[in-house]
Amino acid sequence: MNNNLISKSVNTCAGCGLEIVIRLALNILGEKTIIVIPPGCAALFSGYSNETTISVPGFQCNLGNTAAVAGGIRAGLDMQGIEDVYVLGFAGDGATVDIGLQSLSGMLERNDKVIYICYDNEAYMNTGIQDSGSTPGNAITRTTPGGKLIAKKDILRIVESHNIPYIASASVAYIKDLRNKIERAKTVQGTSYIHVHTPCPTGWGFQPSQTIEVAKKAVQTAIFELYEIIDGEKKTNKTINNILPEKEYLEIQKRFKREE
Amino acid sequence: MKNKIHVLDGNSAAAEVIKLARVKVIAAYPITPISPTIEILSEMVDSGAMNARFIRVESEHTAISYIIGAQLTGVRATTATSSVGLALMHEVIGVASGCRLPIVMPIANRALVSPWSLWCDHQDSMAERDSGWIQFYAENVQEVVDLMIMAYNIAENSSVLLPVMVCFDGFLVSHSKQLVFLPEQKEVDAFLQEYKPKNLHLNTEKPLFINNLTSPEDFSEMRYQQEIAFENALRIIPQVQKKYFDQFERKYGLFEEYRTEDAKIIIICLGSMAGTVKYVVDKKRKEGLKVACIKITSFRPFPYLELTEKLNNIQTIGVIDRSAGLGAQLGSLALEIKSLININNQKFVNYIAGLGGRDITENTIENIFNDLKTSNIEPSKKWIDTSPNACKIRRIEVEK
Ligand SMILES: Cc1ncc(C[n+]2csc(CCOP(=O)(O)OP(=O)(O)O)c2C)c(N)n1
Ligand code: SF4
Ligand SMILES: [Mg+2]
Numbered sequence: 028m029n030n031n032l033i034s035k036s037v038n039t040c041a042g043c044g045l046e047i048v049i050r051l052a053l054n055i056l057g058e059k060t061i062i063v064i065p066p067g068c069a070a071l072f073s074g075y076s077n078e079t080t081i082s083v084p085g086f087q088c089n090l091g092n093t094a095a096v097a098g099g100i101r102a103g104l105d106m107q108g109i110e111d112v113y114v115l116g117f118a119g120d121g122a123t124v125d126i127g128l129q130s131l132s133g134m135l136e137r138n139d140k141v142i143y144i145c146y147d148n149e150a151y152m153n154t155g156i157q158d159s160g161s162t163p164g165n166a167i168t169r170t171t172p173g174g175k176l177i178a179k180k181d182i183l184r185i186v187e188s189h190n191i192p193y194i195a196s197a198s199v200a201y202i203k204d205l206r207n208k209i210e211r212a213k214t215v216q217g218t219s220y221i222h223v224h225t226p227c228p229t230g231w232g233f234q235p236s237q238t239i240e241v242a243k244k245a246v247q248t249a250i251f252e253l254y255e256i257i258d259g260e261k262k263t264n265k266t267i268n269n270i271l272p273e274k275e276y277l278e279i280q281k282r283f284k285r286e287e
Numbered sequence: 288m289k290n291k292i293h294v295l296d297g298n299s300a301a302a303e304v305i306k307l308a309r310v311k312v313i314a315a316y317p318i319t320p321i322s323p324t325i326e327i328l329s330e331m332v333d334s335g336a337m338n339a340r341f342i343r344v345e346s347e348h349t350a351i352s353y354i355i356g357a358q359l360t361g362v363r364a365t366t367a368t369s370s371v372g373l374a375l376m377h378e379v380i381g382v383a384s385g386c387r388l389p390i391v392m393p394i395a396n397r398a399l400v401s402p403w404s405l406w407c408d409h410q411d412s413m414a415e416r417d418s419g420w421i422q423f424y425a426e427n428v429q430e431v432v433d434l435m436i437m438a439y440n441i442a443e444n445s446s447v448l449l450p451v452m453v454c455f456d457g458f459l460v461s462h463s464k465q466l467v468f469l470p471e472q473k474e475v476d477a478f479l480q481e482y483k484p485k486n487l488h489l490n491t492e493k494p495l496f497i498n499n500l501t502s503p504e505d506f507s508e509m510r511y512q513q514e515i516a517f518e519n520a521l522r523i524i525p526q527v528q529k530k531y532f533d534q535f536e537r538k539y540g541l542f543e544e545y546r547t548e549d550a551k552i553i554i555i556c557l558g559s560m561a562g563t564v565k566y567v568v569d570k571k572r573k574e575g576l577k578v579a580c581i582k583i584t585s586f587r588p589f590p591y592l593e594l595t596e597k598l599n600n601i602q603t604i605g606v607i608d609r610s611a612g613l614g615a616q617l618g619s620l621a622l623e624i625k626s627l628i629n630i631n632n633q634k635f636v637n638y639i640a641g642l643g644g645r646d647i648t649e650n651t652i653e654n655i656f657n658d659l660k661t662s663n664i665e666p667s668k669k670w671i672d673t674s675p676n677a678c679k680i681r682r683i684e685v686e687k
Contacts, residue, residue, distance in 0.1 A: 105340065106362050129346060130346075
């Protein structure tokens with residue numbers, strides 16, 4: 028990556044999936060970006076006290092108002108005729124699909140010119156691994172000790188119902204695809220929403236070296252689908268000809284294993 | 288200069304000042320009794336009378352979040368709310384003050400649930416009294432105009448940089464049409480400088496990460512800076528009020544004294560009830576009673592030093608609170624006042640009145656003065672306008 032807008036020393040766990048996404052996103056969007064990050068593991072990048080890891084302007088918002096703050100920033104820029112700045116909301120699954128869903132919906136409805144990236148590590152990780160609406164069924168977390176009884180909330184379908192110009196799902200295992208999607212988001216007049224599957228070794232129970240493998244398996248088993256919806260037209264990005272059995276994804280993670 | 292006379296209610300006055308202050312982003316959510324303010328603003332934007340962006344957002348939580356984002360980019364941004372709307376903002380209210388954003392927000396005071404009430408009391412803003420916002424309380428529509436205009440100047444002063452709530456009584460002021468002087472645009476332009484961010488600013492030329500996790504080593508110091516800003520505000524507010532007087536010939540203070548010269552009995556209050564208290568003071572003075580009124584205009588910062596001096600020689604002090612202060616010895620205003628006086632030499636009573644839209648009538652105030660004349664009790668809270676069978680109403684008998 029040529030423009031390093033994020034410092035090297037960040038306290039994410041080894042093998043953290045979201046770290047790949049935030050580095051790539053700022054690498055693609057560049058210096059003229061304002062980033063909004065709610066509490067969660069991404070806030071490790073906001074920094075601590077008078078140190079930050081990010082060299083673009085940023086704001087750490089509350090857990091449920093990423094979209095609202097980002098929309099407001101865009102409105103403020105618009106009123107000053109500043110058009111060459113990207114506004115990036117970078118939020119976890121909990122901050123997006125649960126507590127932030129209302130403000131997300133408002134922003135999508137208004138079609139504010141914001142790039143919203145949700146990194147989906149499928150639980151409230153920063154508070155110690157509790158289940159979120161985005162946690163898949165059967166996954167064990169600290170609040171679903173017997174495995175989650177409810178299926179994963181399909182946030183992408185909720186987003187789709189708002190008819191924004193650009194929606195994409197993506198995965199850290201398919202970097203080129205993710206890169207293309209962020210590049211496309213740059214050109215969108217209105218909201219773009221990118222939902223990135225970002226495995227978390229600490230919360231899911233696999234080796235830090237397996238992050239990409241786990242992410243890839245999710246796609247190969249058709250558990251996580253890669254697609255784009257451009258102006259309402261759905262386009263599948265990765266057609267899996269040979270769908271692997273689900274257990275190949277599930278069995279490499281401790282969170283789906285109940286202790287006997 | 289006296290300015291042109293207009294007929295405005297509190298809500299339209301707030302909207303007019305927001306326009307005059309050249310606010311650029313307005314995000315708001317309707318709630319009684321302040322909805323007309325946001326309707327008027329949306330109309331002003333729609334007609335082109337105002338060069339701003341108006342967004343009817345999906346909640347008050349978003350409204351305050353949205354304007355924080357907007358103001359951080361370097362423009363004036365605002366919202367307006369009441370009651371549960373303000374309560375819903377609570378999580379984010381402290382972000383505006385902690386980020387030292389000089390946002391000015393009108394509040395039409397309305398009771399909080401439960402039970403539901405559409406009408407005035409002060410519990411909504413009193414619940415936010417320690418949130419790092421300056422709080423002004425307006426008695427009437429003219430004060431809404433004047434306090435709002437001054438609020439921008441005070442908030443944006445570089446030794447203050449605090450957000451301001453300009454509170455006015457729901458319906459009693461928000462919906463009461465009154466004759467007011469409203470300055471012209473060029474006069475307000477002369478009074479208020481063009482907005483420039485003086486502290487935190489989201490600007491790609493000068494990148495800054497704002498509001499990250501802060502260690503115990505810095506947290507207290509940052510709170511302390513806010514405390515100092517309030518101390519500075521106690522000095523800056525009178526300066527701005529003086530400047531306002533010089534330009535517009537309307538006089539303001541941190542509090543207003545009414546016939547306090549030789550007073551023996553005094554009522555201290557805030558908001559629209561001050562009008563009624565002053566009226567009764569005149570009446571009682573005619574009867575030869577040495578009574579007076581002090582109206583608190585600036586509740587935050589609280590003008591404790593100046594008030595201590597004023598109250599020194601007053602024998603009997605009654606404080607009216609329009610919120611219950613549940614579980615506390617006294618209501619919010621009374622707690623402030625009690626700490627300034629010597630309860631061994633001075634008689635002090637706190638009256639709770641006017642909750643959930645109950646009128647504070649001439650009669651209520653007369654009762655208070657009569658009570659103050661006679662009662663000889665320990666500092667206490669008295670529910671002066673509550674019916675004697677209060678505990679009997681709406682009782683549900685639970686089967687034993
Ligand atoms: C209103 C509110 N409630 C709770 C929290 C505590 N909290 C901080 S981070 C977090 C987890 C967020 O989860 P997610 O958005 O999925 O991000 P992750 O930690 O997984 O990266 C929670 C619940 C908070 N900051 N604010
Ligand atoms: S807990 Fe998971 S998401 Fe959070 S920093 Fe560690 S690996 Fe990354
Ligand atoms: Mg998460």
